[in-house]
Structure formats: C-alpha cells, structure tokens
Amino acid sequence: MKKYITKNDEETKQVAGKIIEKYLDKKTIVIFLSGELGAGKTVFVKGLARKLGIQKEVESPTFIFVREYHSETPLYHFDLYRINNTDELDELGFFDYLEKNGIIAIEWAEKAEGLITPDLKVQIKKVGENKREIVLEEYTE
Amino acid sequence: MKILGIETSCDDTAAAVIDENGNVLSNVLSSQTQFYKDFGGIVPEIASRKHTELIGYVIQEALNIANIDITNINLVSVTYGPGLVGSLIVGVEGAKAISFAKSIPLIGVNHLEGHIYSLFINNKPLKIGSPPFPMLFLIVSGGHTELVWVKNHLQYKVIGETRDDAAGEALDKFARALGYDYPGGPIIQKLGKKGNPHFYKFPRLSIKSPYEFSFSGLKTAGVYYLQKHQDEVKTHLGDICASYEEALTDILVKRTLKAAKDFNVKAIGVVGGVSANKRLRGKFNKQSKIPVYFPEKGFSTDNAAMIAIAGLLHYKNGEQSNLLLDAVSTLSLPK
Numbered sequence: 001m002k003k004y005i006t007k008n009d010e011e012t013k014q015v016a017g018k019i020i021e022k023y024l025d026k027k028t029i030v031i032f033l034s035g036e037l038g039a040g041k042t043v044f045v046k047g048l049a050r051k052l053g054i055q056k057e058v059e060s061p062t063f064i065f066v067r068e069y070h071s072e073t074p075l076y077h078f079d080l081y082r083i084n085n086t087d088e089l090d091e092l093g094f095f096d097y098l099e100k101n102g103i104i105a106i107e108w109a110e111k112a113e114g115l116i117t118p119d120l121k122v123q124i125k126k127v128g129e130n131k132r133e134i135v136l137e138e139y140t141e
Numbered sequence: 142m143k144i145l146g147i148e149t150s151c152d153d154t155a156a157a158v159i160d161e162n163g164n165v166l167s168n169v170l171s172s173q174t175q176f177y178k179d180f181g182g183i184v185p186e187i188a189s190r191k192h193t194e195l196i197g198y199v200i201q202e203a204l205n206i207a208n209i210d211i212t213n214i215n216l217v218s219v220t221y222g223p224g225l226v227g228s229l230i231v232g233v234e235g236a237k238a239i240s241f242a243k244s245i246p247l248i249g250v251n252h253l254e255g256h257i258y259s260l261f262i263n264n265k266p267l268k269i270g271s272p273p274f275p276m277l278f279l280i281v282s283g284g285h286t287e288l289v290w291v292k293n294h295l296q297y298k299v300i301g302e303t304r305d306d307a308a309g310e311a312l313d314k315f316a317r318a319l320g321y322d323y324p325g326g327p328i329i330q331k332l333g334k335k336g337n338p339h340f341y342k343f344p345r346l347s348i349k350s351p352y353e354f355s356f357s358g359l360k361t362a363g364v365y366y367l368q369k370h371q372d373e374v375k376t377h378l379g380d381i382c383a384s385y386e387e388a389l390t391d392i393l394v395k396r397t398l399k400a401a402k403d404f405n406v407k408a409i410g411v412v413g414g415v416s417a418n419k420r421l422r423g424k425f426n427k428q429s430k431i432p433v434y435f436p437e438k439g440f441s442t443d444n445a446a447m448i449a450i451a452g453l454l455h456y457k458n459g460e461q462s463n464l465l466l467d468a469v470s471t472l473s474l475p476k
Contacts, residue, residue, distance in 0.1 A: 036364075037314055037317070037318060037360065037361070037364045038357070038360060038361030038364050038365065042305055042306070042357065056471075057302070057303075057304055057305075058305075059303060059304075059305060059306070059307070060305060060306040060307065060310050060357075062283075062306075062310055062313065062314075063151070063282075063283040063284035063307065063309070063310055063313075064150075064151055064224060064225045064284050065225055066225065067470075067471075068226070068470055068471055069471075070471070082323060091191065091227070092225070092227055093226070093227035
C-alpha cells in the first residue's frame with residue numbers, strides 16, 4: 001500500500017500519471033476508483049488521460065455508464081452507480097470491455113463485486129479544502 | 142411521405158413516425174405509462190436497458206399509433222451517436238435491418254442535432270420553413286452541457302462545453318446526496334419550488350474561458366454543504382434546493398447570454414432534459430433581450446420524433462447513409 005498527499009488538482013493528475021506509468025506495457029489494466037462525491041475521481045482520470053496523450057476533455061460517465069477515450073492505449077471510464085444487478089452489467093456489454101486492450105477505470109466497482117479483479121485500487125479522500133490523500137493498493141507484479 | 146425515427150442512445154427505447162411537414166403521427170418511449178399498460182407483461186422494470194427486447198415492440202407500437210404499415214415508411218432515421226455503444230447498436234442495426242429488408246432509405250443522425258431539432262417538432266415553437274437562424278443553442282441534460290452556434294439548417298459549430306460534469310448530473314448528484322433517486326432535476330425543482338433562492342450563495346463559475354462550463358465545483362460545494370449543515374437540511378430543505386438550483390441556472394444563463402451577444406444571434410434555443418426546468422426557463426425569459434425557445438412539453442428529454450425531424454432535413458438535403466452505418470459512442474458536433 002502506498003500513500004500520496006496532493007495539494008491541488010494538478011498534483012492529483014500528476015500522481016495518476018506516475019501511478020499508471022509502469023503498467024503501460026500491460027494489455028488490460030483494471031483500476032477500481034473509490035472516494036465520496038467530489039473527492040476527485042474524475043480529476044484522477046483526467047490525469048490518466050493526459051498521460052495517454054488524450055486530447056478530449058474527460059467528462060463524468062455517470063449518465064451513460066461509460067465514456068471511451070481513444071489513443072494508442074485507450075481509456076474506458078465507467079461509473080456503475082446506476083447498475084441495479086449483474087444482469088444489467090451483462091446487457092451493457094461490460095464484460096466485453098474487460099477483454100479490450102487499454103485502461104479500464106471503474107467507479108462504484110462494488111456493484112460488480114466478485115465478478116472482476118482489479119490490478120489497482122485507488123482510494124481518494126478529501127483531507128482539506130483542496131488537499132487529497134490518495135491510497136494505492138496494487139494486486140499484480 | 143412518412144419518416145420512422147429510432148432512438149436508443151441511453152435508457153429509453155424510442156420510436157416515432159412523422160410526416161414530411163414535421164408533424165408527429167406517433168411518439169413512443171419504452172418508459173411511457175401507456176406503453177407499460179399495453180406491454181405490461183413483457184417489460185420487467187422501467188429502468189432496465191433491455192433495448193433488444195423492446196425495440197421490436199416499440200417500433201410496432203409507433204406504427205400502430207400512426208396507423209400505417211412498415212411498407213408505407215419512406216425513410217428510416219436513427220441515432221448513431223453519441224451514447225452508450227451497446228444501446229446505440231440496437232437502434233442502428235434495427236434501422237439497417239428495416240432499410241435493407243424493405244428497401245427504404247436510411248439516415249444516421251447525431252443525438253445532439255436531434256435535440257436541436259426538438260424545437261421544430263410539429264413546427265412548434267419554431268417552423269422548419271422559417272427558422273430564426275443564426276441561433277445559439279444550449280444543449281443541457283444529464284450527459285451533455287454545450288453551446289452550439291447554428292448558422293443554418295444542419296450547420297453547427299460547438300463553441301463551448303463542460304469540462305467535467307453535465308448540469309443535469311450536478312442535479313442528480315445533489316439529489317443523491319439528499320437520498321433521492323435518479324433523475325434528480327425534477328425532485329430538486331419540486332423541493333425548491335417555494336424556497337428562498339438567496340438563502341445560501343453556492344459558488345458560481347470562476348473559469349475564464351467564457352463559453353465553457355464546469356459543474357464539478359458546484360456539485361462538490363453542494364454535497365459538502367449538506368454534510369456540514371445537517372440541521373439546516375432539516376429545517377430549510379426548500380431554501381437549500383432553491384439556492385442550489387439558483388446557482389446552477391445562473392451559470393447556464395449567464396454564459397449562454399454572453400455567447401449569444403458575442404455571436405450576434407437572432408434567437409436562443411434551450412434543449413435537452415434540463416431545459417424543462419422552470420427556474421431555468423423563467424430566468425432566460427426574464428434576462429434575455431432576444432427570443433428564447435424551449436421544446437414543447439414532453440420533447441425536452443430523449444425522444445425519437447426529434448431524430449425523425451433531423452433525418453428528414455438531411456434527406457431533403459440530398460444525404461443518405463448506407464448499410465455501413467455504425468454506432469459511434471464518441472460522436473460530436475463539428476467544432
């Protein structure tokens with residue numbers, strides 16, 4: 001387990017880029033992202049996108065469940081909050097995404113509890129007005 | 142001429158039939174009560190995304206209400222993006238199957254231009270033949286918040302969009318923090334109806350680029366306010382909801398009016414799910430010096446009638462899609 005303290009959004013983005021660096025030669029990278037509303041999960045994903053050279057603005061996926069960002073290593077940003085049961089995950093084609101090459105960042109991954117295993121778990125906590133604690137657990141290597 | 146519209150970009154499976162003048166002959170949504178009465182035994186739950194099971198029934202229902210046979214359809218218009226790829230594919234493949242089997246021309250429509258054309262359904266409030274272009278459109282929903290300059294029919298340019306959350310999402314998540322279900326907009330509006338919108342001043346936008354939006358800051362401020370002021374949530378819930386809605390609509394109205402002025406447009410269109418919000422409508426009507434148009438009742442949220450209208454205009458413009466049409470989840474309007 002590793003811990004990072006960031007003082008602003010920019011530092012959170014930098015930490016995201018740093019964390020993902022050594023995984024980039026891996027085919028599929030599954031990241032579970034947790035943290036309460038406003039903790040900065042989307043900011044973290046913006047940092048991943050920047051590292052991958054994605055120009056498109058990262059927007060919240062809550063409404064449509066997943067947003068895709070295309071680059072040499074594609075990025076798939078999921079929010080499973082609105083999922084009611086695992087059948088719905090199947091209907092969404094969620095499991096097909098896990099076969100894809102790229103980074104799969106998942107918010108509310110507990111809705112798929114036991115069905116997928118992460119490479120990384122990232123927990124973001126608000127510890128001050130702009131200050132964040134990022135806790136990283138790695139499951140591979 | 143009869144046009145069949147199909148829309149499956151997110152939750153709802155939708156189909157509609159219009160005529161060549163843009164009048165709606167039928168407009169069916171899988172979430173409609175009537176649909177559930179008719180097909181009650183088949184659909185297990187309203188929120189489920191069972192487009193593949195629903196699409197056949199929804200299209201048939203649209204044809205039945207319009208009182209025509211599939212062979213009388215002259216054009217099939219379908220949303221091919223943006224949206225959830227698995228959902229979009231069902232509509233696109235369904236439309237292609239009909240086009241191929243019955244030799245009917247096919248048109249793929251961008252969901253966002255569909256929303257723009259929601260102002261022309263039944264030629265209300267705007268007439269297809271005499272649109273007040275150039276116009277500025279604010280497309281605002283749970284998944285989108287963008288400003289689009291429309292020079293003429295089918296000529297778009299995105300001049301600004303959200304950097305993070307859509308406005309509708311900021312409403313959804315505030316409602317979620319209060320313990321209410323999705324969608325949050327209608328419940329916040331209801332709770333805040335009689336509240337004092339100046340009870341608490343939630344932050345407005347500080348980003349400098351004048352036509353862009355951001356709602357992540359407001360969402361975070363809102364959620365933390367609720368956590369820190371639990372006593373006030375009990376005693377002043379209406380005031381808090383009104384104040385939150387006030388901040389959100391201030392951001393939308395201020396930036397839209399600024400862009401409208403800078404681009405020297407003749408009129409403003411406000412479309413998408415959040416355009417049904419009464420505080421937003423009231424504020425636009427009060428503050429704008431040029432006319433502001435909103436969709437007629439029931440056409441703010443996703444529907445297939447708007448997709449049929451946009452398809453009709455593309456077809457009249459000499460365009461057609463072929464059977465290689467594919468769902469594009471990341472589709473956008475030109476920048």
